[in-house]
Amino acid sequence: MNPKTKLPLVGDTIFSEMSALAQQLNAINLGQGFPDYQPDSELLNAVCQAIQQGPNQYAPMTGVPVLRQAIRDKIIAHQGYSYDADTDITVTSGATEALTSSILALIHPGDEVILIDPSYDLYAPVVTLANGAPVRVAMNPPTKDRPRFHLDWNAIADAVTPKTRMLILNFPHNPSGLTLREEDLDALEQISANHDFLILSDEAYEHIVFDGQPHVSPTSRPALASRCVLVSSFAKTLHATGWKIGYCCAPGPLSQEIRKVHQFSVFSVNTPIQAGIASYLKTNHAIQGLSAFYQRKRDRLVQGLSASKLRPLHSEGTFFLLVDTSALGHGLEKDLAIRLTQEAGVATIPVSAFYADPASRNANHQLLRLCFAKQDTTLDAAIEKLVSL
Incomplete structure (x- = not known):
C-alpha cells in the first residue's frame, strides 16, 4: 500500500545530502552546522x-x-x-x-x-x-x-x-x-x-x-x-x-x-x-567567551579566503560565513556546491536551499554557506583547497 504523504515536496534535507556526499568523497565538511571538537x-x-x-x-x-x-x-x-x-x-x-x-x-x-x-x-x-x-x-x-x-x-x-x-x-x-x-x-x-x-x-x-x-x-x-x-x-x-x-x-x-x-x-x-x-x-x-571564540574562527576563515576567488560577506553572528562565488561563474548554487565537494574536496551549503524554490532565479544569488565551527587545522586545510580553485 502506498502511503498518502503529507509533505509531497519534502525529501532528505540539503544538510543530510551534502554531509553524505562529503563522507562519500572524504571531503572537508564545512556544510552541516556542527563542531568537529569536543565540548568543555x-x-x-x-x-x-x-x-x-x-x-x-x-x-x-x-x-x-x-x-x-x-x-x-x-x-x-x-x-x-x-x-x-x-x-x-x-x-x-x-x-x-x-x-x-x-x-x-x-x-x-x-x-x-x-x-x-x-x-x-x-x-x-x-x-x-x-x-x-x-x-x-x-x-x-x-x-x-x-x-x-x-x-x-x-x-x-x-x-x-x-x-x-x-x-x-x-x-x-x-x-x-x-x-x-x-x-x-x-x-x-x-x-x-x-x-x-x-x-x-x-x-x-x-x-x-x-x-x-x-x-x-x-x-x-x-x-x-x-x-x-x-x-x-x-x-x-x-x-x-x-x-x-x-x-x-x-x-x-x-x-x-x-x-x-x-x-x-x-x-x-x-x-x-x-x-x-x-x-x-x-x-x-x-558562555561569556563564546562570541570571542567564534570571532577568531570567523576572522581566520575570512583572512584565509582573501587569497581565493571566493568573496566573503560580513558575518555579524552565528558560526556561518557566506561567500560570493560569482568569480567562478553563474548557475545554480547547488550545482556549484556539489562541484566544490567533488573537485576541491570541501562541502558547503547553497543558500538557495533556504528558499521555497531552490532552482528559481530569485533564490540563486551565487552564495554558499560555510560553517567555521571547526578546529583551526580543519579550517586551514579547507582554506588551502579553496584557494587553489
Missing part, C-alpha cells in the same frame, strides 16, 4: 557525574527544575526579561522540537505564517503539517554597493493580513549571519501594534554575536515579549549538537498549549544531561 571537559565531567549518581529516570515533562531555573537566570542576565521557571519555560529535545511543538500547538487550519527568506528549512514543512499557509517575504539580497542581506520591513508589513497568526524570526540569522538592531524592533513594534499576531523567535545562536555588538531579542521589549515564543538551544552554545537539548519560553497561556504537544511527542528530555548542564552553568562562565 568540565561539562563532560558534570554530565558523567550525573549519569553515575543519577537522576537517570524520566525527567518532569517540563524539564528538570534546576535547569529551568538556570535558563530563567540566564535570560534575565542577557536579555533582561523575567520568565516564570514553572509556568513559562519548557526544556525540549533541541530547538527543533521546540519550534515544531510551538508551530503545531499555535497554528490552526487556514492561519498564515510569515517566513523571512532565506529561512531555515524546518519552518515551512511544519507550518504545512499544522494546515497553515506559509507566506514568504524575501530579504533584500546582497549587492556590490551593499554586500549583506537586509530586512524589508515595508514588505513584511504588506504581508500581514487578518489571517496572519505568526511571524517567525531567526536572529542571529541562519544562513546569512545577520543580527537584529534596535531599529528593527522599532519597526516590529509598529507593525504589531496594529495587528494581533504571535512572534516565534528562533535564537539558537544568541550567544554568538561579533564585533562587540549585543544580541537583540524581541523579548527585550515588553510589548513584544507578551506575544513572543522564544526558542534557543544548548547544542550550539555548548558545542554539543548531538545532545539535542533546547528550550522554549513563552507567557503561561502560550506555554500551556505548547506543552500539550510536547508531552505527546517526546514527553521529557534526557535527564542526566539536563542535570549536568544545570550544574555546569552554575560554576562555569564559558
